[in-house]
Amino acid sequence: MNRVSILGIEIDDLDLQEAVNRINGYIEKGQPSMVVTANPEMIMLAEADREFRECLQQARMVTADGIGLVIAAKILGTPLRQRVTGIDLVTALFENAENKKHRFYFVGARPGVAEKAAENIRNRYPGVTIAGLHHGYFEDDSHLISDIAEKKPDILLVALGMGRQEKWIKDRVQKTGVPVSIGVGGSFDVLAGEVKRAPVWMRKAGLEWLYRLIKQPSRFIRMLQLPRFLIAVAVSRIFSCRQ
Numbered sequence: 001m002n003r004v005s006i007l008g009i010e011i012d013d014l015d016l017q018e019a020v021n022r023i024n025g026y027i028e029k030g031q032p033s034m035v036v037t038a039n040p041e042m043i044m045l046a047e048a049d050r051e052f053r054e055c056l057q058q059a060r061m062v063t064a065d066g067i068g069l070v071i072a073a074k075i076l077g078t079p080l081r082q083r084v085t086g087i088d089l090v091t092a093l094f095e096n097a098e099n100k101k102h103r104f105y106f107v108g109a110r111p112g113v114a115e116k117a118a119e120n121i122r123n124r125y126p127g128v129t130i131a132g133l134h135h136g137y138f139e140d141d142s143h144l145i146s147d148i149a150e151k152k153p154d155i156l157l158v159a160l161g162m163g164r165q166e167k168w169i170k171d172r173v174q175k176t177g178v179p180v181s182i183g184v185g186g187s188f189d190v191l192a193g194e195v196k197r198a199p200v201w202m203r204k205a206g207l208e209w210l211y212r213l214i215k216q217p218s219r220f221i222r223m224l225q226l227p228r229f230l231i232a233v234a235v236s237r238i239f240s241c242r243q
């Protein structure tokens with residue numbers, strides 16, 4: 001299992017199919033496993049937030065969602081083969097679930113959005129079962145946790161925003177016995193058709209972040225983390241070369 005360490009966080013060097021195969025393995029074993037699709041903002045958050053750092057350390061698989069991590073790995077001289085984004089991973093998991101008969105549960109996004117995402121998925125992948133869903137604006141989650149335990153999904157997708165979703169998985173979900181839980185950020189908004197992904201040429205050029213910035217200028221402050229992240233990576237490389 002190849003991993004690349006970026007500012008102390010281990011990122012798995014794998015392609016989309018390998019990620020899906022590993023998730024199939026976790027489901028077969030039935031061992032609760034958290035999957036994180038990490039980006040530079042998350043690595044920076046982990047520097048400041050110990051609890052979140054523990055989430056990343058405990059995750060069974062951490063993929064590189066975000067061109068910033070691919071660039072960082074190159075700077076460190078340990079290149080990653082490719083990005084595995086949250087939205088590409090969940091799409092591949094829906095395709096895979098048609099054969100494997102895996103059952104999903106969706107938690108997160110504004111009321112109505114997970115429902116719309118589920119409807120689109122059921123139309124597109126008729127063999128996929130979505131055993132339950134819940135929006136992401138709850139206070140007391142005890143009914144939700146009981147419902148997840150009762151419905152016994154194979155894969156739980158959690159879209160509560162970075163940080164919050166991974167902490168919720170670590171603190172609340174793992175004890176339900178769900179084999180695989182994945183923090184998926186804004187993926188339900190995309191699957192519901194509320195938010196459009198960047199055109200393919202922009203994704204290929206590593207410019208998805210620019211598209212999101214143009215569409216959602218409120219993300220500007222968050223995106224300032226990207227240059228800070230790359231500087232921190234470059235500095236860590238210089239120090240590691242000196243040792």
Ligand code: UDP
Pocket residue numbers: 108109110135136137159160161162184185186187188189
């Ligand atoms: N969200 C939620 N509950 C909250 C805060 C956010 O369900 O209390 C949802 C929000 O509606 C959106 C997703 O979490 O669907 C976060 O999307 P974003 O693209 O900001 O993800 P991030 O980049 O933080 O992973």
